[in-house]
Amino acid sequence: MAMIEWNDGLSVGIQAIDDDHKTLIKLINDLFDALEQGAEEAVLSHTFGNLERYIRHHFAREEELMMRCSFEYTGRHVQQHQQFIKDIEQLKSAVVTSSSRSVAEDVVHYLSDWLIKHIVTEDTKLAQLSEEESYPRRFSGVDNRFNKLASWLAKSVAFKRRMLMVVCIPVFSMLIFCLINIWSDFQQLKEAQKLNVIFETVKSSSELIHLLQAERGMSVGVINSGFTNFFSDVGDIRGNTDAAIDSLWRRYSEASDSRLKSQAETVANWRNDIAQLRRSMDARAIKSSVLRTGYTSVIEGLLTIADQMIHVEMPHDLNNAIIANISVMHFKEKVGVGRALGTKSIELRSVNADSLHMFLKVLGEQRGFITTFYRTAVPKQREMFKELEFGEIYRTAKKEEAKLIDAWSKQNLNYLDPIVWWKSQTRRMDEIQVLNRQLSSYLQQQTSNFVLELRQNMMSLILLAAVLMTISITVCFLLVRSVIAPVSHLTKALTHLSTGDRSVKVEGIEANDEFRHMASAYELCRRGLLRSDYEYVRSLINEREVIRYKHLSSIDILTGEYNRRKFTELAAQEIHRARRYHRPIAVLLLDVDHFKRVNDCYGHAQGDLVLKSICRRVSDQLRSSDTLGRIGGEEFAIILPETTQEQSVQLAKRICATVADQPFKFPPHVIHVSVSIGLVFEHEISPSVSLDALMSRADTQLYRAKAEGRNRVCSEMEAASVAKDSVEN
């Protein structure tokens, strides 16, 4: 029968160590079997030797592993190993040389207890530590980078923090995303607010260009008419132009953007240039062509500044919209140039090819700007332009343009009226200016919408960020409550359980999930351990009961000495030992003399007291290694191991004397009693001599002692010497 058995639950997870443990279990079982079968000393010694060697081998393997893992308690463990190896030599001698079977069994129990403790506590700790090492493991998982990373994370970042990471990383990523977008929107908002200023200046520039175009046309008309036509109109328009220049200058000089501010000086210069042109005109000291060039250069300058605005960073749609708007401003200027060319040609009736060529070139430039407009304009702007193109004024002007080209091609401008031409083109320019204003308003509207959209976007992002923060804080709080707290409770409870404290319950887990299952499993485990604790205590009690019953079944109730059964068992062991080790032994049979009379005279109760007292006196004479037993009513037997013949005879005589010399006093009675003893002695017990044989021989001597008068010791040696004496005599 196996003393202990391997159970996979004992595995520490390291194949080599598990194999060692299995072999150790087998060797302990072998030792137990050998003892069960009553093996000879040589067999026991061999079996124990195997166990001892394997323990040394196992310790060496463990110590090597401890060194490799830098195990914290290596020194202490090595010391324990050395101590155990010393102890095991004593255990070996206890098993091999002890004649007592129970001693050998105790040693085997001790060894099996040691092995289980060693596997369950010491080696399990070591195995946990060696997980990081490359020691061949039984359950090696898939060793890939992901697993390594996960393992690194598990070791470097505590569970609580990992849980927080799970929540915080995505939430904070989104938060950062929101903040980046808020920042970007904020920047765009600032730019958009600047755009408003830019569009205002473009609008003002457009108004100024329109007034300058009108002033240029009228001023040229005044000069060309010899200062007869339009003179009063020029005065009115100059005032408007001055107001528009001042307004534009103020816009530029008050602008916070350095790009705009720098244009204020240019506008001031243009104001001076225009004033100079006017003075020259009023002094009639300028040609119309020079005057036109002067105005045109200012207009082109204004258009160039407007052109620069398209390079300001802004949303694509707005950028296209402003390009479209500026294209219309350019287009209008080209209409103005065409108007002047046509007017001059009709007035002079000039049909030269250069003029026609220039006119056609201007028309080409107009088409170019219209193409740019259509390419960049947003649908709404296109709609506005189409309305203009299909309007009566625009179509009339285009018809006049066609008439002029036709007349030019026929080389006859005589039937054309310059006033009609000029007016048609002027009305067309006015219409275009109306369109320009609409386009500018549209731009401002778009910018306002854009700003509004940005503001709303920013507000939404701020709201989202606030919601995310609230969610993350709430989720963190909930996680702490619902995950980390149960894990902490369970860990605490398990720690208590592992140290033997079975009283800690897991409380506060309200979820109906894995934690509840874990808590239930823990509770089952705790109750199971409690039950096994009680069972263990129960088994200890039972064991004690068995020992007590065993004791009772071995003891004579009256005297407290061994009864016949136990005495026979112990006497047989002593005889076995004496035979094995060739040691001497003596057997004494003692009978109370005339005890019937004691009973008869003093009663049975008094007789019992006398028997007890005799036993005490006899026992007082014995050594601890001697064995006394009551084998009959008033008959006792004594085994004296390791005693010489002389010592045994002396002891027997001393017993006789100690009983007979002092009467037993049980007031009011004084009872005189004696004992007779039959003694046998063996220097060395041969295999043929049994306990029964010795007892029988002792009984013969006892019978002789009774026969010879009682209160004496009779032995075989003395009988032999008497017989020898009589033969010699």
Ligand SMILES: Nc1nc2c(ncn2[C@@H]2O[C@H](COP(=O)(O)OP(=O)(O)OP(=O)(O)O)[C@@H](O)[C@H]2O)c(=O)[nH]1
């Ligand atoms: N009080 C008491 N008497 C016992 C007990 N056991 C046996 N006896 C008595 O011991 C007596 C033994 O008597 P016998 O066998 O005739 O021997 P004896 O009277 O001692 O005489 P010898 O042995 O020949 O010296 C009997 O009267 C038994 O009743 C006991 O436990 N208590």
